[in-house]
Amino acid sequence: MPFAVYALGLAVFAQGTSEFMLSGLVSSIAADLNVSLSAAGLLTSAFAVGMVVGAPLMALLSRTWPRRRALLLFLAVFVAVHIVGALTPSYGVLLATRFVGALANAGFWAVALAAAVSMVPDRLRGRATAVVVGGVTIACVVGVPAGAVLGERWGWRAAFWAVAVVSLPAFVAIVRSIPGGRAPDTAATPAPVREEPRVREEPRVRNEPRVRDEPRVRNEPRVRDELRLLTGPRLRPTLLTMALVQGATFCAFSYLEPLLTRTTGLGAAWVPAALALFGAGAFLGVTVAGRYADRRPTAFITYGMVALALGWTTLALTAARPVTALALIPVLGMLAFGTGTALITRVLGLAPEASTLAGAFGTSAFNVGATVGPWAGGLALDAGLGYRAPVWVSALLVGLALLTDGVRRLARARARACSREGARAAG
Structure with missing residues (x-):
């Protein structure tokens, strides 16, 4: 595996x-x-809004940019906004840095995955993707608890400084290891380019404009077709x-932190451990979904959502019991990320011909x-509940979510029944 792929994974770890x-x-x-707890919680929402906006936008804008x-x-923008966030005394400025940092994160993701798979042979593409995406799950297991420890000992600004510092080695590694040329349209473009001069040796003048213009004619409708498919009735429910x-x-x-410290009765020192438990569960959930979700995807998603509904309800009812709460947290992390991974797989499976934007739309849905x-x-907190x-x-x-998925399945069953009846009537 090229060192550059691990450099991308390190950057994704910092961003996650x-x-x-x-x-x-x-x-x-x-x-x-x-500010209030709910206002502080909106900092997470601001990052998510930036990812919602940035994922499809950056996927389109960065398709032909030089990757390095x-x-x-x-990455430079991402580091800069974290330095500003660590220094600012203003909530408004911090909120803005979260949004801009998310745009940069979305742009990095749009290029990093394509760069990783382009640097390895076909048989290693899955591993390269796993190294990059694995940065997020490792962030849940290691980075988030470490941030909580830094925040507890030296204040929340220390966690922002740490993210900026961890990003710097990835910046240097990218300078040294990522190729600087433009992104190719497909992995197989070099072979046709070598053969082109033989084909148009004699009628050079006539054929050359057609060869150059043809991809342009095809590319723009393809993007429109992808957008039409991804916003159509097949994918909207998912x-x-x-x-x-x-x-x-x-x-x-x-x-989770105020729940554990003010309802469960645990000390602040327990918060990093609880976050690490959630992250470990998330890592396990992604692993299980990657291996088993393809076998029976509908059942995997449905059972996962039922278990999640029961799990969140149980945590709400038993939050005052420390042992029960700590036991539920990794289970809920596993169910949440396992079900989420299976849903992303469903999106990609429903839109194989829209590979350019399907992942971006899935990322947007995640961040909505x-x-x-x-x-x-x-x-709910502001309402005094x-x-x-x-x-x-x-x-x-x-x-x-269960209701939405049930409506989707019912609509598909009705559509199949109608098509069968139509086929019988035609026969």
Whole structure:
């Protein structure tokens, strides 16, 4: 595996840590900036909004950029906004840095995955992708708890400085190891380019414009077709289901620290351990989904959502019992990320001909949930419903996800029945 792939994974680790670490820093940020817990929770939502906007936009804009230059630009912006965030005394400025940092994160993701698979042979593409994406799950296991420890000992700003510092080695590694040329349209373009001069040796003048113009004619309709497919009735229910499931995850996760310290009765030193348990469960969930979700995807997703609804409900009811709460946290991390991974796989399976943007739309749906979840949990807190309220909201959101997926399955069953009846009538 090329060293450059691991450099990309390191950068993704830093970015994943930034996205999730605020769950252990909410109280200290709120106290330091003199804002409410719900306002501090909106910092997670601001990052998610930036990812929602940035994922499809950057996927389109960066398709033909030189990869090394694009990666360095996005990573430099990401580091800069974290330095500004670590220094600012203003909540408004911090909120803006979260949004801009998410745009840079989305742009980096758009280029990093394509760069990783382009540097390895076909048989290693899955491993290269796993190294890059694995940076996120390792962030959940290591980076987020480490951020909570730094926040507890030296204040929340130390966690922002740490993210910026961890990104610097990745910046240097990208300079040295990522090729600087433009991104090729496909992995197989070199062979046709070598053969082209033989084909148009004699009628050079006539054929050359056609060869050059043809990809342009094809490319623009292809992007429009992908957008049409990804926003059509086949995918909308799945994207909505994904947003609701992730909304539930981020709603409870964003306010896990005040739940554990003010309802469960655990000391602040337990928070990093609880976050590490959630991250370990998330890593296990992604691994299990990667191996088994393809066999029976519908059943895997349905059972996962039912288990999640029961799990969030149980946590809300038993949050005052430390042993039960700590036992449930890794299980919920496993169910949340396992089900989310299976839903992303479904999106890619429903739109194989729209590979350019399918992942970006899945990322957007993921982050719509990450936007709505903390906002909804903050509303419940502001309404005076107590620190268990975000967990109850999570259970409600998963219930809505189950309803949405049930409607989708019913509509598909009716469509199949109608097509069968039509075939019989025609026969």
